[in-house]
Amino acid sequence: MVQGNDTPTSEFLLLGLSEDPELQPILFGLFLCMYLITVLGNLLIILAVSSDSHLHTPMYFFLSNLSLVDICFTSTTIPKMVVNIQTQSKAITYAGCITQMYFLTLFGGWDNFLLTAMAYDRFVAICHPLHYMVIMSPQFCGLLLLLLWIISSLNSLLHSLMLLRLSFREDLEIPHFICEIKQMIKLDCSDTFLNDIALYLATGLLVGGPLAGILYSYSKIVSSICAIPSVQGKYKAFSTCASHLSVVSLFYCSVLGVYFSSASTHSSQSSAVTSVMYTVVTPMLNPFIYSLRNRDIKESLKRILGMAHTKGTIVLGLKM
Template sequence: METNNYTQTSEFLLLGISEVPELQTIIFGLFLSMYLTAVLGNFLIILATVTDSHLHTPMYFFLSNLSFVDICFTSTTIPKMLVNIQTHSRAITYEGCITQIYFFTFFVVLDNILLAIMAYDRFVAICHPLNYMVIMNHKLCALLSLVSWITCALNSLLQSLVTLQLSFCTQVEIPHFFCEPDQLIHLACSDTFLNDVVIYTIALVLGVCPVSGIIYSYSKIVSSICVISSAQGKYKAFSTCVSHLSVVSLFYCTSLGVYLSSAMAQNPHSTARASVMYSVVTPMLNPFIYSLRNKEIKRALKRIFDIVIIKLPHVSRWKKCP
């Protein structure tokens, strides 16, 4: 009987975007600036939707959820990468890697589901405007949000548990800047059949279903817009979808680019570089996409900045008092 001499490793090595020492300072500065921009931008969107009563609608409720998820999504991977560059280390513990896998799968799938829910919200708003507040009531919004979070939590737990069953050889090097589940699984020394089945089944259910919902919603939206007689009415209806459609296109195009690059890649770091687009750049750009074309968001942000500017002189005068 053949025995397998596998050793359960206590840590992995993340090779990052590039192994060239001269580029590490540039990579650190670039990723730090993108991370801070993503966190600040999404935090401002949340602050605007919470503080402005005009934005207490289903559309902005789900937008604030998306912004919170984007903050968590980038915080799952980027801080560890920045720490490793700063300390000249590539190591991540076994427990830290499993934790990254859990939260990465949690937030990437939740991002996907929220985009589908937001597409449904736009479908109801354009195709059934008179019944919009009746259909998209507070109870339904809370239920959709709760079901999404629970579904993603169970999915991440399942993926983490099947990953825990794997055995890894010593000195495992991951050509990525975080513990990307698919790459880690295929570096295992033990059989990965169960993991592959779980990944592809989940991708089929939690990937294809939201995409199908988005396509269906927008097909109905386009049909409704075409029926509108006036050009101004068509523009007004379509303008409410532009921001969401831009975010959807950016998210799925960059995600598709990652899988295409991994299939055709010759350089082991190419998949990691492609992943930057959907894991860092997309969350960073989402607040700009939603705020630049949205007058209500811009008005709410202007109100916040005006309050801050007014209060700052009072704070500085108070500090000068003996």
Template sequence: MEAKNNTHISEFLFLGLSEDPGMQPLLFGLFLSMYLLTVWGNLLLILAVSSDSHLHTPMYFFLSNLSLVDICLTSTIIPKMLHNIWTQNKAITYVGCITQMYFFIIFAGLDDCILTVMAYDRYVAICHPLHYTVIMNSRLCGLLLLVSWIISNLNSLSESLMVLRLSFCTDSEIPHFFCELNQILQLACSDTFLNNLVMYLSAGLFGGGPFAGILYSYSKIVSSIGRISSSQGKYKAFSTCASHLSVVFLFYCTSIGVYLSSAFNTNSQPSPIPSVMYAVVTPMLNPFIYSLRNKDIKGALRRLFAKEIIK
């Protein structure tokens, strides 16, 4: 009997944020606006950094890569969601779902790694300012970024391959708006113990490891700032970290919210709202956090707009 209940399904169905037909135009307009704002804001930040020679430093090199990853992260899920709302078709193919999940895990992991690398960059800049250009050379920056890509790809590949071994029940409805790993595992009919083990180990390594690195870097930064005698020097040192701290706080609070909501939610259909904050709102706010609190970015944007006006 068990074998008859399992099938090689060809597609999944998204339940989305709301099944109310009257809400669909509102959701379409809201998420289209958020997606365009995310792409526009992050592209503008990348253009500002690449066009201004003053910003060709390790800090802004990692920042522009973070913006690129944020664009890719939202582009993995939002266009498909908008297509489904527009066509009133909730389906996604099995291959499309696995592919979406694979790329989402990659870019979410890259976000985490790049934020950690940026914390290390701030640690070197404040705690070892005289050796900053020697330590954070272009070779090390490229190597750190390459390692981040490799680790994220290996993690995503292992998670996705583990899903391919599962068989799924005839119930293929996902109470979400994209193919999140945890939601896919809940639909499986076969034993998911190994998948859950790998998922939680990965979450521990990608969550606990980088977060510990960020905490260590900032503990050293706070200690170094405390030794600065002038209040103006302390403010200047702290201001270079304020934007990064804001993004780290937003990223970890929303991502922790996703896991806590799935772990403690006893409903059959857990709310996807925490995932909206983590996967959509955070990438949208990142470029504005850095632009509004950073004089160098604002100056580069003014020069960029001035060049366009002159042209």
């Protein structure tokens, strides 16, 4: 990468959410706590699913992978932001910025695909219950997960290679707390037509496509639920979708909120602030949504916490 004066560039400057010195300690504590809550909450979901044989089903298989992706997703952004605040440095190396952008796109795309796979799982479970175990076999779920990983990886690789061809002007300040693709393209001093086309096509296909699939799945699910004669049957069918529907709504509403907010205000700083919703808040809330609205997860967590408390009591008793 080179600047406009053909001198090599080694780093970018992430301006963050605010340049006010008085807000830095507050932001440091807030984002550190949110990161720890995100990691702990999602680890508990993974532990609950892996340790309970009753949860070894396609729905919880995708859920545990969603929790893993959420941990990785936040780990690509918050630690660097917290370190920069603590060290009072805004710098991120060129290689570090490209790497962060790659993994941010990778895990963000995989998050999107997993929500679509979970919607399809609920569609099959409710609309084709008799064929559920045949359609959603372990082999199919594994191959589907692998396919989603490959597509997301290729998309991230494409954007990374497209960025490597750009040359940048001297102003390398990114008005964001992450190396976001759109903000990096804006720093380019050459023709960005191909980058813009790749970005819009990828967004349309890899975000619009899954969203359309989710909406179609839930339209069929709602039709099937309405056809159930008993109120209790309707409630039971809907309760199996409630947690996932809440997560889908939170994820896509926050993403669309970021898009429309930045489009209406034309402010990069406003876009950075609203981006906190889908990069930090949504991964943090996912475990709470699933644990609070899902009886199986709650019972599994209670058993795990009960066993941990019992072992702790035994160890303390032996020491005394």
